[in-house]
Structures are given as C-alpha cells and as structure tokens.
Amino acid sequence: MYNCGENFEYTFVNGINLIIGGNGTGKTTFINIIKYALIGLYRSSTEAKMYKYTRKDRRKTYPYSYFMDRTDKNYPHNTDAKVQLLFNINNNEISITRSLYSPKIIEVSINKTKIIGKIIEQEKYDLFQNDNERIGYLQYNYEKKIAGLAGLSSFDDLIYFIVDVLVFDERRNTVLWDSEFQNNIMLKYFTSPEDNIKYHELTQDIKYNDSLSRHKSEDARALKPVLKELLANKTVKNNSNELTLNKLYEKLELITSKIENLILIIENNIKKLKSLRDSISLNELEFQEKEKEIEIERKHILASIWNTKNPKYSIYEENIKKNNICPMCNKKIQNNDILIDLNTCFLCHQPFLATNNKNISNSENIKQIKNLTFKKKNLLVELENLENTNKKQNSNLTDLKNIQLKIQLEIIKYEKNTNSDKKSLNNQDESFLIVQNQYNQLIKERDTFADIRLKKEIERKKLADKIQKSRININKKLSNIFADYAEEFMGLKSELKFIDDQNGIERYIPYIDEIPREDSEALSESQRFFIDHSFRMSILEHFYTRPSFFICETPEGSLDISYEKNAANVFLKFLRNNNALLLTINLNNNAFIRHIVREAKKAIKNIGYINLLEIGKKSSVHNEDMTIKETFNEIRRLIDG
C-alpha cells in the first residue's frame, strides 16, 4: 500500500502528529488502518434490525476487501500484510496485530500476557447472532477485555466513540446537530452504564414489540372483511358492546383529526420559527455591517479632531525660525540644531498626518442601527413567544396522543368482548370458526405485543426522567468547556444550551453571539466544523481524566485567512491536558500549519510527522510538482528546527 519497504513504524507523540501528503497519497487509508487496528473493520456500532420476524443486531462494516483493494497487486507478499498497534488504556499496555489481507485478529496481548482464543475472520465472526456463538474466539475475548479496561458497558460503545467522536474524517459529519448522536452520547456517557444498558435494551424492545404488534394488526385487518361478511348473516345477541365500540370509534376519529390538525399547526410554526431565526441572523449580519461602518466613521472623525498640530505649533515654529529660540526651554539655538521642514514635525521629525476633509455624515447609519436594534428586540420577543407556543402545542400533542392510545386500548378491549359474544352464538359454519380463531389469535398476539410495548415505554420514560435529573450538572460544566474552545475560534461569546429545539426535542444547541444556531446551515462551513470540533473536544475533556486523542482529516481545507490562527489555537488548546492530535494535512493552507507548528514548539509540545509524499502512492502530478515538495521541506525545517 505504501512505498516504505516491507516494514513501516511510527511512534505517536503526546502532542501533534501530522500525516502529510497530497491528494490520493493514502492519508485516509492510514487513518482507517489505525481505526481498524483498534476496533476492527466497523463503521458503526450495533443497530437493531427486523428481518422476517426475527431480530438481528448488526454492526455496519467497510468492505472486507478494503485494504486489499489498495495494495499493489504485483507485490508477492500481500498475504502477509498486517498492522500492529501498541496503545494504552488506563495504564494497561495493549498490543494487537491484525491481518490487512484478510481482516482478522492474529494476536493480542495485555500487559505482555497473551490473550487466548480461536482466530476467525471478521467476515465469519460478523455472521454470529449472539454471544453464545462468539464465546471462545479471540475477537470476542479481545472486545470483552478492552470494554472492561475502558470501563464501558460494551465494546460497541468504544466503536461508537471512536467512529463518531474521536475521528473527524472526510465524510465531514458534524455531530452537534445530530439529535440521535446527542441522545446516544448522553445515554452512554452522561448516564451510568447500568442505566445506559437498560435504556438501550428498552428502546430495542419497544422497537421490536411495536413492529410485531403492527404486523399482527395488519394481518388481522386483512381478515376482518371476511369475518364481517360471515357475521352479517348472524343475529347479534348483545348489542351494547357494539354501541360502545361505535362511540369509541367516533371518539378515535375525532381525536385523530385533532392530532392531524395540530400537527399541521406545529409544522407551520416550525416554518415560522425557521423564518424568524433566519430573519434574526440576517438582522444581525446587517447590524454588524452597520457597526463596522460607524466604527470607520468614528475613526475618521476622531482623526479630524485630534490628528492636527498643537494650536501653538506655528508660533513655536516662528520662534525657532526668526528668533532662534527653543520654544520648550527658551535657550538660544544654532541654525542647524533644529531643522524646520514644511512636511515634518520639528520635534519628532515624523510627517504630518493628512487631515481628512471628507464630508462625513453618520446620522443615517445611526438611525439604521437603531432601527435594526429595535427590530432585533421585536424579533427576539416574537421568537420567544413562538417557541413557548410551540412548546405548549407539542405538549398538547403528546396529551392527545396519550388519549388516542387509551381509546385504542379501550377499543381492543371492547373488540375482544364483542368477539367473545359472537363466539357464543349458534355457529355451525366451520369456515367462520376457522377464520374467527385465526383473527382472535392475531388480535391476542397484537394486544400482547402492544401491552409489552406500552409497559416498556412507561418504564423507559421513568428511566429517562431519572437520567435527565443527573445530567443537569454535567450540562453546565460541558457548556463552560465548550465556550472556552468555541470562543477561541469564533472570537464571539459562545454557549451551549440544553433546550427544546423546533421539533420539541431537548438537545444541546450552540449559541454564538447570543443567537441560537439550531441548524448547521446557520454557520459557514469552517465555523460549523470548528464548533463541532469544540463540542467533541469538550466531551473528551469533560469525561477523560487521562490524556486522550483526536483525529481530524485535513482541518485546514475550508479555512480562510481570517480564521487560520483561531483554528490552530483551538487545536493547541486541546493539547494542554497532554492530549494527542492526529491531523492529516494536504499542504494547501501553509499559514495554518506554520502557525500550529510554531505555537506548539513555543509551548514545548512534541511534534511528529509522517511524510506520505515519500512513502505514499504518488501520481505523476505529484512527481512533477516542486511546490508541494518545497512546502513540505519548509514545514519539516520548522519542525526539526
């Protein structure tokens, strides 16, 4: 995969690790090798999937031939290709060796003690359905040990953390605006492992039982017309259940209609909220523009007032020229002691500042800024009112849905009674009996699953409330750390608030310059990325007592000149707790790299690098481009001193 001979070794430093190379030289592959060594060829943790009434929990993977597809097919020893990674978890030394040719663990040792287990290819291991099948294999033992050492409830949590928090790769996925991510992180890290496992299990169970209940309901619905037709010829002894049932159906229809209307209203409000927030952002941009203009005007006016000669300058000058007397001490001076020049000051010899005679009129700008301030106040009031309304409406919706659920359960109960009444009728029709039995069985199963689902939902809600209470303290501390990083990049007041979003979901929302940035589109690309990095680093800093690491691919890609230093400073801040950074760099923003290297050296931080221009796959474009080589050499000189 790389032209580095048969072996390549690199020792990561606690500081900055730079992987330098142009496009296509293998930077992303290198990162993926590290990830693979740590967690396997996985790109997500376990998700519950329904497959023909069977529940399957699967991890998403990269193609099993991922690394082999990137090798030189002419090399004769590809089958021997492997990676060995040495790393540390809570002072435990771990060494793992995996094959790159056919993904599998070859060897693992912890604190120099080998871990026993059967070697199996990951492709086969991933087919196992449960732990009973996995026991005894080296991969299973490795994952269990590592999860234990890291204090996690399962290895899936480590996969999740590495894939979604510790690595910011070229997919450029931001997690701060991902509700599902926030929910998962809160469960896994803001919650005790036991509560987390319980919540996860309950969620999977709810999903599973809900799916089953709906399947049964659909099957029963298919049988209903048949049953109705068969019943049409029978006399019904007891109508009272039917009547109650009809009333319940009416109520259900009414409630469903209310729910649908309310959903429309809420959707409308959400659009209005978005529009309001856009207006506020626009207003803010205009305000800032006007402020800049006013500031320029202020400077001009102050210059016109104060950048003039002292009122007595001319007479002092006359005194020197005509009387040869120093105006400061009144002593006689020789002709050439003080040089008088029309364009420079006789004391400091600097040229006079040109006075700006521009006719400056600022009243219009002031008026406009006052209007913008007034408009902003009104918009914020309107936003607050609409958010409150939205919150109330969402609460109403939840109440209505609960009522709907209760009515549905009532209907189920009455349908059961109606069916049992019908059973007692004089019914000689064998077909009717068979269909009726099938229908009853399906309803029974549907009810059972619906009951289980409801119970699990109630249990999960209680657990959610318990978890929520414990999170408040964490939220405050996390916000403070976030502000520290985010303000470094933005140069504006930054906060992280845990509040309801426009969909009524409670989550972290960044506030920049006191304006909520609920949508990632509310920020420019580079701002979005670095606010997201700030969020990830806050999580790392808050939860890890020992040094950790963060991997970022080509962070300099979207930066403009104004933000280069700020961006570098955000990363440098992360290094303060002896953390390690791994950055891939493609040398298209030298100012960023120069700054980060210089500042890291000043702070006596370690800097390591891998030059993929030498060992990576170079195209003819790279071979012919001297600029990229010169740029790398400049960076190398900076690093090596």
Place this chain on the structure above:
Amino acid sequence: MDNKIDEISADILLVLKNSMYIGWSSLSSLSIIRIIYFSTLFYSFIYNDDSNPFENTYTFTINFRGPFCNDIDKAIINLLSRENILNNQSQYSLNINSLPTTMNKLPYYEEKETWFKTVIKILSIYGENKIYDLIFRDPEYNDKRKRNQETISTDTNNKSLSFLNKFKSLFEKNLNIKYKSTLSPEQYLKLYFDYVFSKVIKGEELDEA
C-alpha cells in the same frame, strides 16, 4: 493618537461642558472619573438589554478613593497639552475658545451628551458627599478591595449593578407601573434615588431590600 484616548478626550470635554450648565465651572480629575464611572454603571442599570457604549472604552481599577481609570488621566494630559482645557490648581475647566468644532459629528454624540447631562444632574441633586458614600457602599468595590483584586467591570455582572437591580424591583412595586414607560431616564433615576436615600435616612439597611 490612540483611538481610545481620543474617545475619552471627547467624553471629558462633554462632561466639563455639561457640568457648566449646573454651575460646576471646574472639576477635579477625581470628579471627572466618578461622573464617567457612574455614567457607565447607570447606563447598564437603565438600558439593561442594550449594549453599553462606554463598556469598550473604559477599564476601571480600584484604589482607596474608589474606581479609577488610568486612561482618563492620560486624556486629561492630552487635552491640557492642546489647551482644550485649563488647569487651575488641579481643577480643570473648559477652554471655550478651543473646543473642536466637529465633535458633534461623532456617532452617538447627542445620546452621550444627553446621558452625561442626566447623570450630572442626578449627582448634583444629592451632592458629591452622597456620591462618595454610595461608592463606599458599592458592594463590587468593597468586595474587590477585600480580595485585593484590581479591575472592576461595569457590565451586567457588576455586583453594584446586581445590588441596584435587586432594589429596583422593590422600587418599581411602589411606582405605579402604568407611568413607568412615560418616565424619562432622568425622572426615573431621580425617583429611584429619592426612594433609595429615603431608606437610608430612615436607617433601613439597603441590603435588606
């Protein structure tokens, strides 16, 4: 010339000009500093949602006489050197003949002038001794003095401001709320301090409020 000193020089001229209207023909540097300090403090008190136009210009520190600002001293020297103000035994007065003519073109000039006028008038009603006393009661000042800290802020985190705001809610309960929006800042402050000092005269502890 440093923009900050320019800005402060213009403010000092405004303070001296507006002091003249109530009969204070000259001021000491200490009085000038106090007037500007209270202008910044009361601005946040009255216009609590708006950004304070003095905030970015002034940094106050503590000494035994109360809030102090080094930049104001520098600006006074600048004004003396240019003969915009005159010095008579450390009392500074305006040199009418050399007032810059384009000063009124500065952004927010009118707003600042009106505000200084309001604050000076309020302080003149109660006299400088009462101002001095208020500084000594200033919780921010005392807190910083005890903890030997240097800088104080006049933004919304200022302890004095919190203290004044705490008292504000009681005051507004007494005030007929219907009329609150019709009051000018000067009227509001006058009524407020009437209320505060009436409490002081009666011997009621301000922090019980």
